[in-house]
Amino acid sequence: MLNTIRGRIIAVLILGLAVLLLITAINFWNVFSVNEKIRIIENYDDLFNDILEVRRYEKNFILYKNVNDLKESLEYLDKAEDLARRLALNISELVGSEEFDHFMSSLHSYRQVIVKYTVSDNDQISQSDITLMRSRGKELIEFVSRFIDIKRKRIHRALSRSVVIPFLFLLIFFTVIILTFRIVVRDIFQPLQLIERTTKEIAQGNFSPIDYKARTKDEIFDLVTAFNKMAREIDEGQEELVQSRKIAALGTFTAGVAHEINNPLNNIYLTAEALIEDFEQQIPGEAKELVLDILYQSERAAEVVGNLLDFSRSEHPSYTELSVDDVIQRTVKLVKNQLMLTGINLEMEIASGLPEIKGAQRHLQQVFLNLFLNAIHAMPNTGELTVSATTYSSEYIRIDVKDTGVGIRAEDLERIFDPFFTTKGVGRGTGLGLSVTYGIVKEHGGYIEVASEVGKGSTFSVFLPVVAERPEEQDGRPNSHSG
Ligand SMILES: Nc1ncnc2c1ncn2[C@@H]1O[C@H](COP(=O)(O)OP(=O)(O)OP(=O)(O)O)[C@@H](O)[C@H]1O
Numbered sequence: 001m002l003n004t005i006r007g008r009i010i011a012v013l014i015l016g017l018a019v020l021l022l023i024t025a026i027n028f029w030n031v032f033s034v035n036e037k038i039r040i041i042e043n044y045d046d047l048f049n050d051i052l053e054v055r056r057y058e059k060n061f062i063l064y065k066n067v068n069d070l071k072e073s074l075e076y077l078d079k080a081e082d083l084a085r086r087l088a089l090n091i092s093e094l095v096g097s098e099e100f101d102h103f104m105s106s107l108h109s110y111r112q113v114i115v116k117y118t119v120s121d122n123d124q125i126s127q128s129d130i131t132l133m134r135s136r137g138k139e140l141i142e143f144v145s146r147f148i149d150i151k152r153k154r155i156h157r158a159l160s161r162s163v164v165i166p167f168l169f170l171l172i173f174f175t176v177i178i179l180t181f182r183i184v185v186r187d188i189f190q191p192l193q194l195i196e197r198t199t200k201e202i203a204q205g206n207f208s209p210i211d212y213k214a215r216t217k218d219e220i221f222d223l224v225t226a227f228n229k230m231a232r233e234i235d236e237g238q239e240e241l242v243q244s245r246k247i248a249a250l251g252t253f254t255a256g257v258a259h260e261i262n263n264p265l266n267n268i269y270l271t272a273e274a275l276i277e278d279f280e281q282q283i284p285g286e287a288k289e290l291v292l293d294i295l296y297q298s299e300r301a302a303e304v305v306g307n308l309l310d311f312s313r314s315e316h317p318s319y320t321e322l323s324v325d326d327v328i329q330r331t332v333k334l335v336k337n338q339l340m341l342t343g344i345n346l347e348m349e350i351a352s353g354l355p356e357i358k359g360a361q362r363h364l365q366q367v368f369l370n371l372f373l374n375a376i377h378a379m380p381n382t383g384e385l386t387v388s389a390t391t392y393s394s395e396y397i398r399i400d401v402k403d404t405g406v407g408i409r410a411e412d413l414e415r416i417f418d419p420f421f422t423t424k425g426v427g428r429g430t431g432l433g434l435s436v437t438y439g440i441v442k443e444h445g446g447y448i449e450v451a452s453e454v455g456k457g458s459t460f461s462v463f464l465p466v467v468a469e470r471p472e473e474q475d476g477r478p479n480s481h482s483g
């Protein structure tokens with residue numbers, strides 16, 4: 001229950017309410033007990049008055065020696081005794097049963113003296129009896145005054161308890177308010193402010209997730225998780241969009257340049273070739289080498305232009321159903337020689353019965369050729385090239401091209417798919433290989449992932465949709481960076 005903000009607030013309110021109910025009950029009990037004490041103290045007052053009456057008649061008797069006074073006195077004494085018996089329990093509780101017994105025996109011996117003179121009709125009272133009567137009478141007055149005094153103190157105490165109760169009420173009330181406020185501020189307002197700040201940053205293009213340390217998996221935790229997921233997806237979509245735009249813009253530009261260069265380049269090549277074929281005898285050895293160099297260099301230049309044209313290609317070739325296995329085997333043949341020369345060991349792990357894909361054979365071959373060449377370049381002093389193909393999900397097959405080469409630095413990783421990004425020396429790499437690869441894979445409805453560790457090697461994973469279903473690009477894709 002305490003896992004959610006709602007649960008925490010409800011818990012605080014229920015606890016507060018329970019304490020308030022308890023205090024209310026205590027208050028009721030207190031008022032009731034004060035009432036009860038007041039009722040009893042009225043009885044004590046009656047007892048006190050009765051004894052006062054007894055003593056008044058006692059004085060009259062001593063003064064006027066009228067037996068009727070003694071009879072009156074005895075009547076009040078009976079009343080007092082009767083009342084004292086009824087209050088026995090209460091008095092014992094108040095002052096202890098010993099003192100009550102003491103009080104009763106005083107009452108008793110007082111009574112004996114009085115009875116002695118009422119029965120004998122004897123108005124000649126002895127001095128010793130007068131003293132006894134007075135001292136017992138005084139004792140009785142003292143007893144009852146003490147009872148009343150104690151009882152009164154108790155009432156005061158109960159009353160002062162009642163005074164505290166409203167303050168307790170206020171205290172609990174404020175505690176509940178403060179606790180609720182704290183929950184709202186700490187668990188709702190602060191995270192909301194954080195979300196607001198992050199939203200502003202996202203608007204400015206910074207897609208870092210909300211740095212929220214949740215204590216429990218409450219509503220805000222769910223919100224932040226959903227928010228971060230959204231930010232990550234927008235970020236990935238954004239990257240892909242930028243990449244596509246970059247490539248599209250460059251493509252148009254490059255296509256123009258490549259076309260312009262292609263014709264003169266062809267002419268240079270054909271001319272040099274004709275020169276060798278037609279004038280082979282006349283050309284001295286040194287000059288022949290220079291012409292061969294022209295041929296070699298223009299071949300290289302034609303290759304670059306070919307790459308550029310591939311890169312800028314905007315036409316959609318016709319797709320046919322293809323076996324990935326076949327595409328890979330054909331591409332491997334193209335690099336067999338280079339593998340042998342560098343002594344690289346090739347491992348093929350193509351699962352049998354892979355579903356077919358729909359695509360352009362030549363373009364897909366280009367994809368794998370680029371990846372193989374990059375891998376070979378990354379392993380100048382031999383290594384191992386592993387090519388594996390498996391069914392990745394019901395929608396995709398996955399082809400991994402893994403090398404044990406130099407690896408890619410983290411800061412380069414996000415740029416390798418950029419057109420013209422290369423770490424190879426001038427004249428050795430155009431930096432177009434991976435952007436061409438990226439473009440082709442994307443056109444086929446697939447995506448590429450890279451994992452690399454400097455000094456250990458790299459793995460390029462190509463995901464291509466299978467024929468059965470050709471989903472829209474985003475459907476069924478795992479969450480990952482696709483460059
Ligand atoms: N398998 C790999 N191992 C290490 N680095 C790689 C690998 N593949 C690509 N790279 C890095 O990515 C960069 C860009 O690769 P890309 O294929 O786009 O261009 P290139 O190979 O440099 O030139 P091009 O392919 O046009 O001849 C490379 O220069 C290299 O730094």
Ligand SMILES: [Mg+2]
Pocket residue numbers: 370373374429432433434
């Ligand atoms: Mg390359």
